[in-house]
Amino acid sequence: MSEGTGPAPAGGTAPYRVLARKYRPQTFADLIGQDALVRTLSNAIETGRLPHAIVLTGVRGVGKTTTARIIAKAINYAGPDGSAGPTTGPTDDCPICQAIAEDRLTDVLEMDAASRTGVNDIRELIEGVRYRPTRARYKVYIIDEVHMLSTAAFNALLKTLEEPPPHVVFIFATTEIRKVPVTVLSRCMRFDLRRVDQTTLAQHFARICEREAVSAEPEALNLIARAADGSVRDGLSLLDQAMAVGEELVQTAVVKEMLGLADRSRILELYDAVMRGEVPAALESLRSLYDVGADPVVVLQDMLEITHTLTRLKLLPQQAAAELPENERVQGGAMAEKLSVPALTRNWQFLLKGISEAQQAPQPLQAAEMVLIRLAFAAELPTPGDLVRRLSDAAAAPGGGGVPMGGGATDGGASGGASASLRVEQGGQALAQTAPEARSVPETKAQAGIPQPQSLKAVVDLARKHGELRLAGHLRNDVHLVRFEAGRIELNPGEHAPRDLTGTLGKLLTDWTGSRWVVSVSDAPGQPSLTQQEAAAELRLRNQVLEHPLVQAVLEAFPGAELARVSGPMDSDAELGTAVPDEAGSDMEEEG
Structure with missing residues (x-):
């Protein structure tokens, strides 16, 4: 639809005309955002190759009915003296076209299929098809919302639509093209009107x-x-x-x-607070947006749009950045670097469900707050791949913890049941000290059967077991282990770690294990975080798979194929070295 040369504002006594009617397009040149449609129809009219049946489809308000009227005027144009032929230019000087624009020409019939859906309405239309036009060159039948016709009405129209008289043109408009029978579509030339950017x-x-x-x-x-x-x-x-x-x-x-919109930068700040797990700050931000008139449902919809934007910034950085203003490009780019694609897809699902809940809730603000709380805690949850590895660890580690295998370092002192996908034994970046033997402890509940964590990973698992998801997330992502021994942990916290992390962790460990634990801060650089070690180990395993002769042969046979990560526990290094074709197949696959 688009830009028209509507009449100038009338005097004070004339009724007001809304902008959608006042600036309704009158010629093909007035249409905006439909270049392909205009070019095709113009060529068809100028060369006399216009079909006898056309179907226009697109979302509401893009100009389907308007385009149908423009076509009717273009093919019936006769000029001021009645001697001109069809045109794609202005038609204001033609009396017939003026009559069409004012909806008073009997040769151009516009029918609303939403209110006239029956077969009798179509029979009445067909009866008039055989008569020649009274003033115009063509009889034009414009049927709006054609998908609303009944099955019997469509069947009654088929024969006439297939072999109409030469002086008849059918133009259908619909927003639901899939509901139009294929027998009708096969008899029409279809044009899809695009959304205007x-x-x-x-x-x-x-x-x-x-x-x-x-x-x-x-x-x-x-x-x-x-x-x-x-x-x-x-x-x-x-x-x-x-x-x-x-x-x-x-x-x-x-x-x-x-x-009911909120400032875009404030929505980005709200999203960032939720992703950092700062629930009080997020709820306060939502409340402040609500107080200035923002609709909670619209805020969630904006967060859903931001999730899509961040995903594009992560996967298509150059293309996505070019579409954003400067402040969103800088702020969104920094956020996209911190978030993984699995986390973003999970946020998408949470927000989709949350928007539906907020729309149906009696108090949308309360529903939106619960969505933000759910998102904040979900941000600390592991991805499905992490869950699979954890289940594999739990199955392989008797008693929930053990001694590192082979005397090699594990991910932050992980238990001996850690899978090979998370283990870096030598030559990697994620090297860690093996936990020394536990010192003797006083007679406490620890000696009465309560297991003591033997690694930082075991501490993370213990925190998750007791519902401390935020604490577990910080231990995985924001701390570097310097030293670990029974009853004592030394950490180098990152910039995103809470200030009271060490004190809180020491108190909780003491409560959970019945043994005194001291957690202190160290200036030493320490080991990479558990998340960094997992990424390094998985990259190493991926490279090992790629080096296998059979995998290389497959990649050579299928140029452009890539190795994809599929859910499932990864194989140990020993198995990988001898059985990559069989074992790795459950974890990695080529996709081309």
Whole structure:
């Protein structure tokens, strides 16, 4: 749909015409965002190759019915003296085209299939097909929302649609193309009208504001264009509303209040707080947005959009960054580096479900708060791959902990049951000290059967067992182990670790094990974090798989194939060296 040369504002006594009607396109040149459609239809009309049946499909408000009327005027154009032929240019000087625009030409019949769905309505239409037009060159039947016709009505139309008289043209418009029978579609030339992109819409709204002598802030027009979601009519309705609220100035603040939107940078800050597990800060931020008029459901929808944006920034950084303003590109890029794709896809699922819950809840704000709390704690949960490895560790480690295998270092002093996908025994970056023998401890509950953690990983598992998910997440991601022995742990906390991490961990370990534990801070660099060690170990295993002769042969046989990680426990190094084709197949596969 689009830019039209609508009439100038009428006098004070004339009824007000909404912008969607006032600036309705009158020629192909007025259409915006539909270049392919305009080019094809123009060539078909100019060369006399226009089909006898056309179907126009697209979302609401993109110009389907408007395009049908433009086609009707173009093929019936006769000029001021009635001697001209079809044209793709202006048609204002043609009396027949003026009659079509004013909906008073009997040769152009516009029918709403939503209100006339029966077979009798189609029979009445077919009866008139055989008669020649009274004034125009062609009889044009425009059927809007054609998918609403009944099955019997479609069947009654088929024969006429396949072999209509030469003076008849059918033009169908629908938003549900899949509901139109294939027997009808096969008899029509189909045109798909695209959603109009946000930039084009904003420029179109700016031109209309200029014609209406109304000032508008560019950001306000961008917000309206984004809310229109590709529909020109929806956008013009919102612009009409914004003009009514702001009189002679369309302001960003007014549009945000009207749409229930929140500031984009504040939404990014809220998202960042949730991903860091800072629940109080996130809830306070949501409350402040709500107090200034933001709709909780819209806030969640914005967070869903941010999740998609961050995923694109991670996977298609250059293309995604070019589509964002500077502040979002910088802030979003920093967040995308910290989040993994599995975490982002999990956030997407949580927010999709959360939006539905908030829309149905009697108190949307309360529902939105619960969604944020759920997201914050889910951010500390392991990915499905981590869960598989943990289950494998638990199955391989009797008693939940053991001595590192082969005297080699493990991921932060992991138990002897750690799978090979997480073990770095030599030559890697994630080298760790083996835990020394536990010192003798006083007679406590520890000697009465309560197992004591033998590694930092065992401490993480213990924290998860007792529901301390945030603590477990910080121990995995934000600390570097310097020293570990029974009853004493030395850590080098990272910048994102809480200040009271060591004190809290020492108290909780004492409570859980019945033995006194001292957790202290050290300036020594320490080992890489558990997450870093897991990534390094998995990369090493991946390289081992790629070096296997059979895998190399497969990659040579299928150029462009890649090795993909599939859920399932990874094989030990010993198994990998002798049975990669059979064993690794459950974990890695080629995809081309």
